[in-house]
Amino acid sequence: MKNIPLIVILGETATGKTELAIEIAKRLNGEIINADSWIIRKEANIGTAKPSLSQQRQIKHYLIDCVSPDQEFTVAGYKKMALDAIDQIYQRNKIPIIVGGSGLYINSIIFNYSFRKDATDDERKRSELNALSLDQLKNIALNKKLDLESIDSNNKRRLIRLIETNGAQNHDNKLRDNTILIGIKMDRSEHRNVVINRVEKMINNGLKEEVKYLSQKYGWDSEICKGVGYRQWKEYFDNQQDLEQTKLKIVQATINLAKKQRTWFKKNNYIKWFNYPLNIDEIIEYITTHIVI
Numbered sequence: 001m002k003n004i005p006l007i008v009i010l011g012e013t014a015t016g017k018t019e020l021a022i023e024i025a026k027r028l029n030g031e032i033i034n035a036d037s038w039i040i041r042k043e044a045n046i047g048t049a050k051p052s053l054s055q056q057r058q059i060k061h062y063l064i065d066c067v068s069p070d071q072e073f074t075v076a077g078y079k080k081m082a083l084d085a086i087d088q089i090y091q092r093n094k095i096p097i098i099v100g101g102s103g104l105y106i107n108s109i110i111f112n113y114s115f116r117k118d119a120t121d122d123e124r125k126r127s128e129l130n131a132l133s134l135d136q137l138k139n140i141a142l143n144k145k146l147d148l149e150s151i152d153s154n155n156k157r158r159l160i161r162l163i164e165t166n167g168a169q170n171h172d173n174k175l176r177d178n179t180i181l182i183g184i185k186m187d188r189s190e191h192r193n194v195v196i197n198r199v200e201k202m203i204n205n206g207l208k209e210e211v212k213y214l215s216q217k218y219g220w221d222s223e224i225c226k227g228v229g230y231r232q233w234k235e236y237f238d239n240q241q242d243l244e245q246t247k248l249k250i251v252q253a254t255i256n257l258a259k260k261q262r263t264w265f266k267k268n269n270y271i272k273w274f275n276y277p278l279n280i281d282e283i284i285e286y287i288t289t290h291i292v293i
Contacts (some may be wrong), residue, residue: 004090006293009099011184013260021099025059031089034063035100038227041067047206047229053197069224076115079108103264129160175270180291186276195254228253
């Protein structure tokens with residue numbers, strides 16, 4: 001599979017990755033593989049900014065709506081599903097295009113991550129870890145030199161999983177063959193305005209009702225209710241904050257997520273960055289010049 005061409009569209013949340021990926025797919029006969037850890041979940045549509053049904057009808061998408069809102073899902077699981085999707089797309093004589101902002105998901109493919117044996121069958125060890133505080137677990141992870149930026153380190157379940165598996169291990173030190181990484185860079189002040197407008201649109205489209213439904217069905221401790229755009233509503237439904245305060249919290253949480261993504265992607269020197277607003281023709285020319293399709 002190393003010679004299969006692969007295009008990766010990445011960058012911070014709310015920078016237009018989906019729209020760019022669809023346009024590239026139309027021009028280069030491609031199909032899209034999601035690399036967002038929230039879009040992969042069923043039932044969560046508005047708060048995840050999931051591609052609309054209209055967008056999914058334009059171009060076939062993979063790895064959307066395939067994990068339950070409360071299901072624990074690992075990077076290893078993602079890698080297996082994504083590699084299967086890459087193979088399926090290529091067998092259909094189309095070009096696979098990965099798009100998303102989950103850096104660890106993307107790296108698991110482009111750097112061929114391998115994963116150490118899961119220790120979930122060791123119930124005694126799991127119980128010992130569960131009994132520890134969040135700070136104690138973080139110290140264990142730091143002593144094991146595990147990458148806390150690769151997960152939500154305030155999520156105890158994910159922190160324990162990181163410790164149990166010893167994290168993802170980079171198998172290849174160089175980029176996967178015949179692969180190109182396209183990053184979208186947006187001015188910070190413009191990005192903040194985009195985020196504010198997107199949050200407003202999500203609320204107008206029924207985000208409050210979506211969060212209420214998911215929190216009642218799966219509980220506030222479920223995986224999806226820990227996501228940005230979801231967990232910020234808890235105090236609203238507990239009558240401890242109003243709608244305007246909730247909006248501000250979602251905006252700030254989104255900005256914080258973007259900062260974390262920006263820090264992650266800065267480590268990757270293979271990314272070719274393009275400034276927003278994008279020149280699609282320039283991007284297409286760069287892709288067709290640098291990979292064999």
